[in-house]
Amino acid sequence: MSDYVIDPPAAVSLPVAGSEARFPVRRIFCVGRNYADHAREMGHDPDREPPFFFDKPADALIAGEAAIPFPPRTDQLEHEVELVAALGGGGRDVDPADALGLVWGYAIGNDLTRRDLQAEAKKLGRPWTMAKGFDGSAVCGPVHPVADVGHIAAGPITLHVNGILRQAGDMSQMIWSLPEVIAALSRFVELKPGDLIYTGTPAGVGRLVPGDVVEINIAGLGQLENRIA
Ligand code: MN
Numbered sequence: 001m002s003d004y005v006i007d008p009p010a011a012v013s014l015p016v017a018g019s020e021a022r023f024p025v026r027r028i029f030c031v032g033r034n035y036a037d038h039a040r041e042m043g044h045d046p047d048r049e050p051p052f053f054f055d056k057p058a059d060a061l062i063a064g065e066a067a068i069p070f071p072p073r074t075d076q077l078e079h080e081v082e083l084v085a086a087l088g089g090g091g092r093d094v095d096p097a098d099a100l101g102l103v104w105g106y107a108i109g110n111d112l113t114r115r116d117l118q119a120e121a122k123k124l125g126r127p128w129t130m131a132k133g134f135d136g137s138a139v140c141g142p143v144h145p146v147a148d149v150g151h152i153a154a155g156p157i158t159l160h161v162n163g164i165l166r167q168a169g170d171m172s173q174m175i176w177s178l179p180e181v182i183a184a185l186s187r188f189v190e191l192k193p194g195d196l197i198y199t200g201t202p203a204g205v206g207r208l209v210p211g212d213v214v215e216i217n218i219a220g221l222g223q224l225e226n227r228i229a
Helices: 036-041 096-102 115-124 178-185
Strands: 013-015 022-024 028-031 053-056 061-063 077-079 081-087 103-111 138-140 156-161 164-170 196-198 206-208 213-218 222-227
Touching (some): 013 061, 028 178, 081 156, 096 103, 096 178, 103 196, 103 222, 138 196, 178 196
Parallel strands (some): 061 138
Antiparallel strands (some): 013 022, 028 053, 077 206, 081 196, 103 138, 156 213, 213 222
């Protein structure tokens, strides 16, 4: 008999920029290969294959500038800088023209990946869960309300490791725009307030080792810095 206490679980949440409020997180969805140069570096043809999705558990979040624990079972932990959309509304079969109306705010994200486990899963036709959804795999900065920063569809997105530029792109290079991503995802699941959507990463993904300092900048959202513990 364990001593687990049955009680309402503590909600997973993110800080809201410029406020004491918290953004309660429901689910974490991620879109794969949404920048052509990254699709090419992973060995795929980026010619607008339909968007595809995977997810991470909500409690995989590393909120704000907390240290990132180096995960077990990998020799190839990699960074993926991404714009994150935080939903304040939901729905099924959302029309792209209405999709941005569901977005409550935006945040800086890092879709951490055990690339060696992902490569093995791809080769064997197995799920990506242990490659993408491990503890601490979803780094996310404070949520900036749309009311403060507006909608974000373009502008530089960069990631430095120990001061050296690794990833650089422009959010206008997304193969599927955020409204198209929301519309496509809402055809698979009913979206809900609190859902996060990681919108894909530009080229330059690479390895992280303990002690590295990861600095991410996204136009309109400032900077996020995390150290690999
Ligand atoms: Mn990603």
